[in-house]
Amino acid sequence: MDIIILGVLLHFIGGFASGSFYIPYKKVRGWAWESYWITGGLVSWLIVPLIAAQLTVPGWADILRQAAPSTLAWTYLFGVLWGIGGLTFGLTMRYLGLSLGMSLIMGLTSALGALMPPLYRDLFTDDSTGTLSAMCTNLGGQCVLIGVAVSLVGIALCGRAGFIKEREVPDSTKFQSVSEFALGKGLLVAVISGVLSASFSYGITAGRPLAAAAVEHGANSLFQNNVTFMVIMWGGLTTNGLWCLWLNWRNKTFHNYRDRSTPLLANYLLVACAGTLWFLQFFFYGMGESRLHNDASSWVLHMSFIIIVSNAWGLYFKEWQGTSKATKGLLLAGILVILAAITLVGYGNYLS
Template sequence: MNAIAGVIFHFIGGFASGSFYVPYKKVKDWSWEAMWILGGLFSWIIVPPIAAYLTIPNFVEIIQNTDSSILGYTFLFGLLWGIGGLTYGLGVRYLGVSLGSSVILGLSMVFGSLMPAIYYFFNKADGKHGIDYFFTTNAGICVMVGLLVCIVGIYLCGKAGVLKERGLANLSGEVQLEYKFGLGITVAIISGILSACFNFGIESGKPMADVANQLWKAANPNDGEFLYQNNVTYIVILWGGFTTNFIWCLYLLAKNKTFSDYKKSSAPLGKNFLLCALAGTTWYLQFFFYGMGESRLGNGASSWILHMAFIILISNAWGIFLKEWKGVSKATYRSIIAGIAIIILSICIVGFAKTLE
């Protein structure tokens, strides 16, 4: 039952992450940096402490009593993840929701799931799997098969993007202006590698989640693991993410002289503000539900792979719904549909792996 609940929670989190950029696409007459930093205020500064307060009322004390080295590493990984999140927005902008998310999150999936296992192979810790787990146990081998199957699905999504570029001459000038494969794929690779740092941040901040978990279990004996234990860790990780994005967006606002976007008479200011707030809040919800899924499946490769796979799945579904693949050849369309189908298969395989433990 825990495995089923964990998969469902990861699906909800993946849906939130795969959908967050959709409101941004409806923002009118604002620069990218103007809308990104406003949405980020909700993602990283406003919503996380509200969620933590509602679920862990003493979260401030937990952070205050945490060793400075733990806070430092958690913040650092949040800082690096922030660069990944920053370039995520650019990758999606230049590649589209489908292809951009597939490449970025595919790389994040691989690095985020395997790097902690390599670390714990050399630094043993209770409850943590080393890289040998994926080659010496039935459950671990099944997880690796699921990861490899997902990579095949990501490859097919990427292939569809290349085919789309070749057929770009048949698309409108507006699409040609936004779709830049060379620049987009470079940004996407950087983003994918650094986005994996969020999982490293969760690992680094685990002592804070453990304290929250212990306090809850003491007050609620025999009720299992605390569903919201990671909400305190997110506070520190997202401080790091906000720092990176805030500095970069301030630079762009000054360089491009786009501070005036917030008072443009041609822009629907109220609507734009609400759309950015919705986008930012939706993005945070991915972490909220990831933490719930992780509390049921464990913070290992399975949780990270499921989370990433669901995001890729939903992102590609949105890409089709938003007609990003309209007008492409049948071969291109078959490639993106096959990629989505194979990613769904990988989700089933990784979910099944938990039943083998």
Template sequence: MNAVFGVIFHFIGGFASGSFYVPYKKVKGWSWESMWILGGLFSWIIVPPIAAMLTIPNFAEIIKSTDNATLGYTFLFGLLWGIGGLTYGLGVRYLGVSLGSSIILGLSMVFGSLMPSIYYFFNKAEGKHGIDYFFTTQSGLCILLGLLVCVLGVYLCGKAGVSKEKHLSTLSSESKSDYNFGLGIVVAIVSGILSACFNFGIESGKPMADVANILWKSANPNQGEFLYQNNVTYIVILWGGFTTNFLWCLYLLIKNKTFSDYTKSDVPKGKNLLLCALAGTTWYLQFFFYGMGESRLGNGASSWILHMAFIILISNAWGVVLKEWKGVDRPTYRSIIAGIVTIIISICIVGFAKTLEN
């Protein structure tokens, strides 16, 4: 049952992440940096400690008692992930929700799932799999197969994106206003690689999660692993993410003189603020449920692959719902649908792989 609940939690987290940008698309009269930093305040600063307080009442003491090296590395990976998250927003802006998310998260899935296993191959740790695990066990081979199938799905989505660019003349002015495949693909590659640092941050901050887990298990014996143990780690990772995004958005607000966005009289300020708060809170929920899924499946490749695959799946589904592919020819539309179906198959393969461990 742990595997089943783990997959369900990762689906909910993936749905949250794949959906978070939708409210931003409804913001009127504000620049990208104006809405991004407001949403980020909820994602990185406001919601995480509230979630930790509700689930780990002594989270502040755990952070204070953690050694500087653990905090430093966790914060550093948060900084790097913050650049990935920052460019994620730009990638979605230039490529659209479905294509941008597919490329960015596909790269993040590959790097985030394989890089830690390479590290643990040379630095053995209890409960952690080295890269050899993928080639010497049934479960590992199945996970690797699921990863390769998901990469194929991402390729099909990317192929659809290239084809879409050739048919921009048939799209509405709103659909093609920000679309820029050349710039978008560069941003997406940078974002995809650096977004994997979130998984590295979870690994670095594991001692904090372990303390929360031990305290909970001592108070709740024989009830399995603590579902919310990672909520304390997220706080430090997201501090790093906030630092990167805040500095960049502040630069843009000054450079583009867009501070005035917040005082414009002809924009729905209250509605915009609520939409940004909704987007930011929704983005945080992906971490909240990822932690729950990870507590059931373990913080290995299967958790990261499932999480990324669900995000790609939901993002592409939103792309279809939002008619980002409206006006393209049938082969292009078939390609994006084939990509979505392929990713669904990869999710099933990775979910099945986890059952082989038992």
């Protein structure tokens, strides 16, 4: 029981980091979005994962050199896909804000993270266990499928609240909390982000041999995923780096990095803080998963805490100021439905 409590606590810390990481970005002044996103990304996808591996996994470089090319390739590929999800995640925060954006993305990611692996096994493998058709015939699988359907209802409620918010709130208030609020763009990128962000979970699964090698090299099992995280993060850095550098070129914003008319030191410290928080969500996620020994349940638990924390911050920053009680109630109902769906998905995986 103590191990389970520790695992839940670690997931809460990771969820808090994820739900909070975008706050320092809101304080950056005078930089284009692409400039602060990729600068923070260098911290979260390159520097901090390297430091974490260096401190916690003896011989991490040897583990990578000796790993099977297929393991590295699949882990990196899922990182690339997750990177696209992370890129559109940043755009979602930019257009929708913390509460609505996080709720939509996390609901989709949780549902797809549970549904896609069994669908893949059904279509492309000869494995008769853990498939979508098998899920339909047992109680655990049926709970997962019901949870996925319920999550879509919650997402629809949150989206409906967003549409009403756009009508109710005057532009002066709307753009005060989310300076570039755009519901149409935000919903589109939220769907893309939610679909592809689940690839991080697939990357952890593909990198299982790296985690096993880390333990064999003497790493504490709490930190067994830190080498895997490095490879996934490299994939994320690839997609985000290419996109942001292209935006720098198109928008002529390369000067941001040395523009002394902006608070350069403060901006760099803020993006470093944001990038560190971004990585810490997975650092603590990896530790929590190592104690619960159930990747699917860990994933949905992580999503739950992110939704709770991000919406608490959204209320704190008054993103829904000026909306009616009915609209706030609709948003709250959507969030509660998503949390109920995540609980169903987690319980279904536990039964399975």
